[in-house]
Amino acid sequence: MKILNSFGPNPRMLRMFLAEKNITIDSVEHDLMGAENRGDAYVSKNPGGQMPALELDDGTVIAETVVICDYLEELNPDPALIGSNAVERAEARMWNRRIEQKITENIYNGFRFSEGLKLFENRMRCLPEAASGLKAVAQDGLAWLDKQMDGKTFICGDRVTIADLVLYCCTDFAAGVGQTISSDLKNVSAWFSRIDSRPSASASLHPAADKVGMKG
Numbered sequence: 001m002k003i004l005n006s007f008g009p010n011p012r013m014l015r016m017f018l019a020e021k022n023i024t025i026d027s028v029e030h031d032l033m034g035a036e037n038r039g040d041a042y043v044s045k046n047p048g049g050q051m052p053a054l055e056l057d058d059g060t061v062i063a064e065t066v067v068i069c070d071y072l073e074e075l076n077p078d079p080a081l082i083g084s085n086a087v088e089r090a091e092a093r094m095w096n097r098r099i100e101q102k103i104t105e106n107i108y109n110g111f112r113f114s115e116g117l118k119l120f121e122n123r124m125r126c127l128p129e130a131a132s133g134l135k136a137v138a139q140d141g142l143a144w145l146d147k148q149m150d151g152k153t154f155i156c157g158d159r160v161t162i163a164d165l166v167l168y169c170c171t172d173f174a175a176g177v178g179q180t181i182s183s184d185l186k187n188v189s190a191w192f193s194r195i196d197s198r199p200s201a202s203a204s205l206h207p208a209a210d211k212v213g214m215k216g
């Protein structure tokens with residue numbers, strides 16, 4: 001199998017997941033900034049046109065970052081980053097869904113429709129008029145999460161899960177494009193520092209991140 005890889009916070013989340021699990025999988029680089037992921041060759045494999053994807057040896061292509069993680073966790077259960085029983089898996093997926101819906105999707109679209117507009121306007125329908133509202137919705141989501149994090153080390157309590165990796169890769173990227181975590185959010189800020197200090201955080205940054213000038 002091989003990872004269809006590129007710069008970007010979602011591909012980084014997959015790289016971080018692999019680093020946490022200590023798994024190495026061959027990868028093929030794609031030029032996200034040059035929109036290679038929107039070209040026919042990639043879209044014929046992943047009609048979603050976004051990075052990353054996982055191509056199996058029989059040609060099956062699995063896309064959607066957390067679905068790739070689901071698949072890889074089935075093959076490599078330890079350490080569990082989703083869960084080692086049905087309740088743990090449900091808990092991680094529940095928190096991850098909340099985080100994607102309340103926070104990360106809004107951060108990403110807020111960026112695409114403003115600072116990222118030049119990069120995205122020919123890739124998808126962009127709604128510049130919605131950008132500031134989406135950013136505010138994301139901040140509301142972070143403030144909500146701050147309350148939920150009271151007394152917790154990680155989003156699912158004392159274990160690191162996909163929910164932490166999804167939120168970390170997004171908020172680390174977001175901080176570099178003007179969407180910072182407010183210092184008033186003490187629990188989320190402390191959680192960010194905890195994840196940021198894990199070896200997988202630095203190991204997962206793409207070599208092109210410096211050149212691109214964004215964390216991904």
Ligand SMILES: N[C@@H](CCC(=O)N[C@@H](CS)C(=O)NCC(=O)O)C(=O)O
Nearest residue numbers: 008009010011050051052064065123
């Ligand atoms: N729903 C997808 C979203 C992936 C995504 O947004 N990928 C970004 C990189 S972080 C991308 O491909 N951006 C370039 C583009 O949309 O053309 C997933 O979870 O994997």
